[in-house]
Amino acid sequence: MSERTLEQLEPNLVWQIFKEITKVPRPSKKEGKIRKWVKNWATKNSVKIKEDKTGNLLLSKDAAPGCKKFPTLILQAHLDMVCQKQPNVVIDFEKDPINAFVEGDTVRAEGTSLGADNGIGMAIGLAALITPDLKHGPLEVLLTVDEETGLTGAFALEAGFFSGKYLLNIDSEEVGKITISSAGGGGTDFVFNSKLENKSNHKSIKLTISGLKGGHSGVDIDLPRLNAIKLGIDALLEQQESILLSSLNAGTVRNAIPRDFECIILVPEKKRKNVMKNLKLWRKNTLDIARTSEPGITIDISDVSETHAFNSETTKAVLNLLLDINHGPLTHSKEIVGLVQTSSNLAVVETIEKKISVHVSTRSSVNKELEEVRAKLKEIGKNHGAKVIQDEAYPGWEPKPGAPFLKLVKRIYEEVMDKTIELEAIHGGLECGLFVSLDPELQVTSIGVNIHNAHSPDEYVEIESVGIIWDAVIKIIENMNQLK
Numbered sequence: 001m002s003e004r005t006l007e008q009l010e011p012n013l014v015w016q017i018f019k020e021i022t023k024v025p026r027p028s029k030k031e032g033k034i035r036k037w038v039k040n041w042a043t044k045n046s047v048k049i050k051e052d053k054t055g056n057l058l059l060s061k062d063a064a065p066g067c068k069k070f071p072t073l074i075l076q077a078h079l080d081m082v083c084q085k086q087p088n089v090v091i092d093f094e095k096d097p098i099n100a101f102v103e104g105d106t107v108r109a110e111g112t113s114l115g116a117d118n119g120i121g122m123a124i125g126l127a128a129l130i131t132p133d134l135k136h137g138p139l140e141v142l143l144t145v146d147e148e149t150g151l152t153g154a155f156a157l158e159a160g161f162f163s164g165k166y167l168l169n170i171d172s173e174e175v176g177k178i179t180i181s182s183a184g185g186g187g188t189d190f191v192f193n194s195k196l197e198n199k200s201n202h203k204s205i206k207l208t209i210s211g212l213k214g215g216h217s218g219v220d221i222d223l224p225r226l227n228a229i230k231l232g233i234d235a236l237l238e239q240q241e242s243i244l245l246s247s248l249n250a251g252t253v254r255n256a257i258p259r260d261f262e263c264i265i266l267v268p269e270k271k272r273k274n275v276m277k278n279l280k281l282w283r284k285n286t287l288d289i290a291r292t293s294e295p296g297i298t299i300d301i302s303d304v305s306e307t308h309a310f311n312s313e314t315t316k317a318v319l320n321l322l323l324d325i326n327h328g329p330l331t332h333s334k335e336i337v338g339l340v341q342t343s344s345n346l347a348v349v350e351t352i353e354k355k356i357s358v359h360v361s362t363r364s365s366v367n368k369e370l371e372e373v374r375a376k377l378k379e380i381g382k383n384h385g386a387k388v389i390q391d392e393a394y395p396g397w398e399p400k401p402g403a404p405f406l407k408l409v410k411r412i413y414e415e416v417m418d419k420t421i422e423l424e425a426i427h428g429g430l431e432c433g434l435f436v437s438l439d440p441e442l443q444v445t446s447i448g449v450n451i452h453n454a455h456s457p458d459e460y461v462e463i464e465s466v467g468i469i470w471d472a473v474i475k476i477i478e479n480m481n482q483l484k
Contacts (some may be wrong), residue, residue, distance in 0.1 A: 004102045009463055011375075011470045014132065016354035017243040017286050018123040022115060028149040028253075028287055030082040030094055031055060032221040035079065038126075038143060041321055045130050046285060054078075054156035059141040061129050068136020069321035070198040070480045072164035075473070077121030077171060078147030078431070082253055082455040086111040087210055087260070089457070108460040115456040116461040118147070123169035124466075124473055135478045147171075147431055148333075148455075150187070151394050153430035157438055166405045166439055167484070168476065169432055172448030173219070175465040176417060178410055180401060181425035183218065184433060185363040186393030187254055188377045190321060190386035192356045194314040196246075202266040204246060204306035205276065207235060211296035214259035215346035216455045217361055218428030222329045225257055228344050231290070235282045240319060241273045244309035248318070251348035254361050255429075255456040258347060266309040301379045310356070311473055318356055322346065325377065331369060331426070333478070340427040342369045344377075363427060365396045378429070397433035399425060404483055405443035410477055413447065416472045447472065 006022075009015040020041075026034035038057055048060045057079070063070055083093035099110040108114060125141040127305035128134070140162050144153030172179045209232055213225045229250045236243065243265040251258030266273045283299045290297050309315075327346040333339040342364035350357045362375060364370035370393055381388035400406065401423060413421045418481040432444045449464035452458075 006100060006102065006107065011127070011467055013127045014123045014466060014470055017126050018119055019066070019100065021119045021122060022100045025094050025096065026080050026115070027067055027083045027093045028146050029152070031079045033143045038079070041126065046130050052156070052161055054153050055142040055145040056153045056157060056160055056161065059126070059129060059143070061136070061139045061165055063137045064135055067135055067137045067481070069292060070096060071166060071483055072138040072140060072475060073480050074140045074142050074162055074164040074167040075125040076142040076144070076145045076167055076169045076431070077118045077125050077266040078153070079122065080146055080148050081114055081117065081119065082148050084113040084214070084252065084256060084457050086457045087106065099386040100181070102463070104464050106460045107463060112457055113455065114459040114461065116451050116459060117173065118171045120461060120466060124170055124470055127470070127474060128477060131474070134474065137480050138164070139477065142167070144431060150391060151429070151431055151434060154434040155392070155394065159438055161230060165439070165443060166480070167435055167442055168409065168443045168473070169430060169444060169446035170469070170473070171430055172426070172446045173451040173454060174448065176419070176469050177422045177424045178413065179407070179426055179430065180406060180423050181365065181399035182397045182430040182432060183207070183363040183365045183427050184394050184396035186369060186370065186374055187362060187391045188360045188374060188381070189389040190358040190364065190381045191389070192314055192386055193354060194310050194320055196308040196354060197311055198307055199244065199266050199309050200307050201269060201309070202244070202309070203269055203272040204264055204266050204304045205272070206264050206302050207232060207279065207305045209261040210259070210298070211298045212259040212294050213296070214257045214456045215453060216425050217255045217257055217347065218363055220257060221343045221345060221427065222340050225410070226290060226294050226297070227327045227346055228258040228261035229284065229322060229349055230327055232263060235279060236263065236265065236319055237323060238282060239275050239278060240316060242275050243267055243315065243464050244312060245315040246306050246317060247351040248349050248356060249351055254347045254359050255345070256347065258343060259456070264304060264306050266306065289469065294451060317384045317386070321358065321380065321386060322349070324380050324384070330373065333365070338427055341365055342373060343427065344373060347448065353459035363429060365425065365427070367396060374446050394429070395433040395437055397430060399435065400443070403443045406445045406477065408483055409445050409447070412475045412479060413472050416468060416475060433437065
């Protein structure tokens, strides 16, 4: 670790605020504590604030002297963070702070996700509201809830909550690029309800997979990273005729590629030796292949004491459902080289008492493909006897490369970096499409700092990139009067 602390970094005001944010728990759907902190911060700094019924916050500041004719600018970020940790880390994300530290030219967290996605965006927005002598027009900072697990806050926004017609989203994750389009998406849940039966004449075996890289289910979906669920199911399907599922738990959040897998299976006593032999052979072969792309992988197979399991029909239905669900890129854009157009993330499997639940997240920049994939998932679920629940899909964000606000942002960004700035479409989900659907006249663009390995315990942010984005945001604010 570096001897420097976050408070010593530049831009100092941004890092001071981010440090305070890391002290406040803010898991998705449980943003009460961070909302309270922001409201107290606003009161302390004499910043106007209002809250809607969903918990979205809008902070605002009147124009500085001589800037009343500037158009209103909205800076936008989200309050929640994806909470991921290493297996050996003890933390309660609903109560405990994130332990952030400086390492070289980066800021990281001790064994957990950092929450720079989107804590840095929050910090930049708040810092802009209290920067002395800033030449600014009317400023609004929109902070939404539950962006990471369903865009709940953006879905619930009502017309009139914000007044500006120009919105700068600060939730992209690569300096030197401006995001002008993003994917839409929606989740599908499969639920199996079945009785657990006593199988006292069976032996129980636990299979555990851990140490995979995981990553963001949008921007990392096309990388050579293994899905812990798919990997574990490969092993179980080879033994399908001999095993019964007692429990299966894998993945923790819907928008991360699952890193861990744990299941307990029951096997007839006379078949235990052969099943164990086959599993160990599978482990050897899998490790030989997987370690090239997943050097941290570990696979453990052990005897345990468990006497209850789901029946063979439920076991086969669950395993075959997981086999039939696609994971990874499904189609690529024909217009933008290398851009994933549609993808599926087999994200979570959870066993609670008599119920096994499966969650899949689908993304696409083409709404027709999004709905086609979701319809197919629904059909797969019904074919395997699962109850299927699908949440409301959110729309993609269509690009508008000729928009005046985008041209202004690009020009200023290029002045700050002294280089040509790329325009990009991403496969990750942003709230921008929902903002535009709320107000078709709204002009939106997105920039952000360099964040690596978001949604994983390996997340880190490059310190220098924060200063670059801060400089760009300040200059955009000061030049809003040049919009044409």
